Amino acid sequence: LLIVTDLDGTLLDHDSYSFDAALPALKRAAAASIPVIPNTSKTRAELLGLRERLGNADPFVIENGSAICIPEQHLHLYPEHDETEEGFIELPLGTPITEIRAVLDPLHAQFRFETFAQWSIDQVISHTGLSPGDAADALERRYSEALLWHDSEAARRAFVDILSSHHLHALQGGRFLSVLGKGADKGRALERLRQLYRSVLGETPLVIALGDSDNDIAMLETADVAVVIANAHRRAPQVNAPEVIYSRATGPEGWNEVIQQLLDRFQADEKR
Ligand code: 2M8
Ligand code: MG
Ligand code: MG
Known part of the structure; x- marks a missing residue:
């Protein structure tokens, strides 16, 4: 078991x-x-x-x-x-985070969302309620980007299609959307x-x-x-x-x- x-x-x-x-x-x-x-x-x-x-x-x-x-x-x-x-x-x-961020970075011009990569430890704390130590550790992302979606549902579908063409997908967690390798x-x-x-x-x-x-x-x-x-x-x-x-x-x-x-x-x- x-x-x-x-x-x-x-x-x-x-x-x-x-x-x-x-x-x-x-x-x-x-x-x-x-x-x-x-x-x-x-x-x-x-x-x-x-x-x-x-x-x-x-x-x-x-x-x-x-x-x-x-x-x-x-x-x-x-x-x-x-x-x-x-x-x-x-x-x-x-998929390594560098590849994921290389796909996400240019998409900020097209869609409204914010990622952990843009946040300071204090911003992570205010969005999550994590302790300072845990918030710093949450920023040590190696295979997935966590993001807050601020755009429409239709835009989100278009975003997901673009991710898919780069062999990435998005999964909804308790607070954030995680973007990671499709496999x-x-x-x-x-x-x-x-x-x-x-x-x-x-x-x-x-x-x-x-x-x-x-x-x-x-x-x-x-x-x-x-x-x-x-x-x-x-x-x-x-x-x-x-x-x-x-x-x-x-x-x-x-x-x-x-x-x-x-x-x-x-x-x-x-x-x-
Ligand atoms: C993120 O994970 C939660 C889990 O469901 C979420 O997506 O809402 C992660 O990025 C994790 O690193 C972090 O500890 C957590 C904090 O709430 O958020
Ligand atoms: Mg979880
Ligand atoms: Mg959970």
Whole structure:
């Protein structure tokens, strides 16, 4: 069993970024040695801090499926590994940020939008409510640009068509539109991770995935059990999966509620 989870608005509260309400379920997963794998829009730099606060040492996926990071203690997942960097190997699935920004920069003349690249740390803080340290880490983007769209819906469709001709696509998160390589999304990253686990476990692990926004749909639809976490700020994404559970509570409270319920079910099944 693997738990694969979005962070903002899912494991973390949309506004306070706290995961406290999920601690009972997180502890239960840890006690049962079930990996909890973050699959997030956040950057590698943001994840390094967060994993420490969470006490999490499992692999993780950054920038909307743009890369899988495998820490040194999990290198058995990737036996053909090359060299580690700061204790990790990184399997890139996306497009370097320099290429993405080269496509976006001239589009400012045609459409109204603002990107993280244009923002100071203080502007990131005022748009997100992140701490100064996390805001600085969020600016360390390597495979995806986050932007605020200020133009019409019709203009947005034209923008997306242009992105597509450059092999890029746009995914809507809780606050921002992320622009990244067309070949990367949270679902493909989950598929790759599942293969890595299959090769070491000798069987395909069952996957519970949790998310709250449109950029989570590909991940939720790749999972065995899809958990849609309620978000007071947006309508719930439409998901087609073998089993879809909608949380009642939002954010980490919803995470806790549904994971406790699923662990009750899976642990009862194991005893039988
Ligand atoms: C961005 O991610 C959220 C996640 O859904 C969003 O798109 O609204 C990312 O760019 C991330 O780096 C940052 O931490 C987050 C802050 O809210 O915004
Ligand atoms: Mg989210
Ligand atoms: Mg996210």
